[in-house]
């Protein structure tokens with residue numbers, strides 16, 4: 001029994017309980033991977049492994065294509081979570097012919113779009129370091145992003161936030177994932193900046209995203225999304241309107257400057 005057999009054996013069992021090997025979790029820069037179709041129905045296509053990030057944590061699902069050995073391609077217009085843990089549903093364009101179980105495919109991202117989403121997602125982490133206060137919500141979209149902060153009054157200075165944010169981006173700080181145990185997270189409640197989204201515990205460990213500065217951490221919080229490796233990769237951004245969304249809720253809108 002070689003390593004190939006072991007691997008296939010493991011993947012089959014993962015797939016049987018509705019789990020997909022999440023390639024993006026360890027390598028956000030993987031643009032494609034080979035995979036096998038586990039199932040396909042009106043909701044979408046399930047694979048044994050994937051580079052496609054499913055909608056979650058304020059980041060939209062990926063788009064792209066599944067390429068077949070015949071040269072045909074199935075356009076993927078969205079990706080969402082299934083019912084099982086780590087189950088990913090690839091939503092095919094309407095009218096697509098669905099592949100049968102066992103079909104070998106190459107799952108290929110619309111990388112330009114995903115990279116923009118990674119840049120903006122990482123930018124929102126940097127924004128957390130610039131603006132004090134709990135985060136009450138947020139959303140990444142293609143080319144834009146927003147975060148809501150629980151801060152009183154009109155204490156937010158748009159120009160100062162833009163300057164602070166762009167300085168941290170340009171400084172080229174490293175960005176990396178880290179894992180901690182459920183117990184460690186419970187002992188450090190200050191790590192959770194979002195009031196509305198509790199990180200998923202119960203699996204024994206939680207994925208953190210760390211932005212490391214020369215004098216310590218710039219940001220460290222639970223996150224399962226995809227990020228760039230260095231803040232400089234985000235590029236310059238502009239702050240749009242700061243909107244009032246309730247008595248203490250301020251929404252900061254961000255867009256890429258170029």
Ligand SMILES: [Zn+2]
Nearest residue numbers: 121209223225
């Ligand atoms: Zn994140």
